[in-house]
Amino acid sequence: MGLEELYSVCVHCGFCLDVCPTYQQTGKENESPRGRVYLMKAAVEGTIPLDESVNDPVFNCLDCRACETVCPSGVKVGTLIEKIRGLTVQENPKTGFRKFLHNFFLRELFPSPKRLITVRKFTRFYQRSQLQKVIHMSGALRLLPKYLREMESVLPKVTKASALSVLSKDILPLSKTSKGTVALFTGCVMDVFFSEINMATARVALRNQLRVNVPKQQICCGALQVHAGDRDQARKMARHNIDVFLQSGADFIVVNAAGCGAAMKEYPELFHDDLEEQEKAMQFSKKVRDITEVLTEVGFDRPKARLERTITYHDACHLAHAQHIRTEPRELLRSIEGITLIEMQDADRCCGSAGIYNITHPDMAQQLRERKIADLPRDAEVVAMGNPGCMLQIQAGIQAGGLEMDVVHTVELLDEAYRLERAER
């Protein structure tokens, strides 16, 4: 879709204002969806320059899509924001250290599975050797902003190997009948810090008679690049994944990170100027499913074991707002006998993680984190969600707030229940 088609849909009703986290915090319409759309329109039409008065609000947007959920007119604010970021990046190439950082992370590190393995190894060494302790004791971390220190302290322990390297290419379920084949997307950060969740996802799929295929050539989805406005790089990565996953022939492409799932469902947006590529991207995106979505779609077995837990559920923005997935995870969680689910206030308000927003915009991210932590029902022992970024963010908030609450991925609870039934047998 062209830019004009996107912004002309807005009728300026303002129904988006009160769901926008940055508007809630600042009260400024420049930091609201309606305001951003108005600014972007003005910039595209040339009534104001594409300068910081547009770029700051556009880059301050969390891209949480809460506005899209309520918009009666159907403005695709997220897509518009991402496209304008693309224009800005094109017109104002980054220079100096910022360019180095951008290229290093978004062009060199994340797209390269090999480099990610190196990061993995280094982090594991850092955590397991005395190095982390020494650094903590030396006070060197004080050089980092408090906010990043808090994140560092909650980084999960990196396991020995990534799911991508451990899982075999094709795993058959125990049962003779199969409900279909899922190609598992293992992700970049996910497989460094949360490879256990990938393993759990595979186990839960197998337990529900799905054949699990793990395409070995897959790479990072490119969501961070899209969010940062680096659409060229994102296109390269999307093309690669589209080929790899379509070749696998799987019925579904299964994702357990909300941000990746949303980005992969939106791959066609990256190719709107090339019909052939867009067609292929559409074939691909039609198959993409969140793990909770595919389980409810093909039907899942109710775990036979009990799991006594009082839990609450946080809606990751890119599940609830970008993919409209709200009931599926709750249905799965409620299917576990013994689970009591307490709904939290404004469960679908962004926690401030928002990809790398918590690194680029630490002040706003911290304000939103504090609000999220304040909303957690104090009776809950566990808070479940479907996105690794949110997990780190909320874990850091829980620790900073001195609360005792476990942070888990939805499939981890399900996996635990299924494992208990095996143990009980």
Add this chain to the structure above:
Amino acid sequence: MKHAELIHELIAIFGADRVLHKHNELVVYECDGYVAQSGRPRAVVFPETTEEVARVVQLLHREKIPFLPRGAGTGLSGGATAMNEEVIISLVRMNKMLDVDFENMRAVVQPGHVNLQLTKQIAKRNFYYAPDPSSQSACTIGGNLAENAGGSHCLKYGVTTNHIVAAKVVLPTGRVVDFGAEFGDAVGYDLLGLLIGSEGTLGIATEITVRILKKPQAVKTILAMFDRVADASETVSRIIGEGIIPAAMEMMDQLAMQAVDKSNYHVGYPLDIEAVLLIEVDGLAAGVRAESEKIVDFCKEHQVRQVKVASSDAERALWWSSRKMAFGAMGRISPDYVVQDGVIPRTKLTEVLQRIREISISSGLRIANVFHAGDGNLHPLICYDASVPFETEKAMKAGSDILKVCVDVGGSITGEHGVGIEKIEDMRYLFSDAELCTQIAIRTIFNPDDLCNSGKLIPKPGRCSEMKHTSSIIKQQLEIFVDKSTKSASHSM
């Protein structure tokens, strides 16, 4: 005072973070929910207390710089648009609930408090705030006060003015006064009544005391789809005629249904029905059941195609969203729209709709209709494309023609959206010069220099000797509402 000096003074009051003044960041504030006209403010400030509002108003009054208050900017008549390079006093950061008293059924909120948030905050105790404009998820109580906002449930419960009992107000001269009474009726002239619906021309409310109500014991919501508009409107008259006052009785026509069915709030209306009625009854469970059964019968007697009672809260919520999101959903079928807000006697509905259809044909513009059928408040939504030359003017003209039809059948030009800039010229059709002058005379008492939201609500009459007379008396009386202390302060500067 030079612009730079003004900005300097504003920053001295609010700090740099709460003042917007750069040319390009003000673009966003050049209109509200009414987009056909726009004007860029000279600055936007974000006070957090009554004192800050008073300080900035005193400054602007002293320097004779125009200003206006703004809430969420969801208004539909341009009431918060800066047509005179005003300083916008945005009240959205004044969004706290200051007090709630369940026993006495009162809450005190700041003007930036979002309407629906008030209901949400008191819902745990089974209370709610009754006026429910369609924009209630975003609009503010302060804005509701300024516009005397209505809403779907105002048929039974009354509009904003029936639910606000007191307000602390910063007058356009900067003086702080209290209007109304928390309990009982205020003695003397009803100044609060004057303030509510004055569209920001008499002052800025900074603390608002509202009535809160206990939720009704039972609610039933009925959706009735009709082949013909005439049948739907006769059903409306029949229900009221039988002595039933539903909490709400709403109608949408075919084009409105089609737009909203394309949105996130899809109900799935049959494509060929002409009108849908959404009727809600509430109260004691036994009465509600009997009333809803009667209503269903009346619908059937008037050739309803299909009528159903909501079977769950989710279904009820969807039907309501479908109605309340209808304005915004116009974006699905048209690049731009203006909504009109005419009021007519209920019994004239079929006739007026026919006249609107004729206006649509002669203007060549599609017009969807959404309305509060129970109280005869029409919202024709005129679709146009601002990028087509002269189409905006055509749409404005069609709107004005519709309002004339409303006045001609014995109605009025606004039910709940206010006059703002949009309908200001239509006021002349409704009022004589003498009547307008009386209104201006009242405004002059509160707003002697016409600095506060100038050019809204009341047009300048052709001749107005009374107005000049009143102004001169007020000048002689040394500005009745000017706080003596601020006056002397300004002299000493």
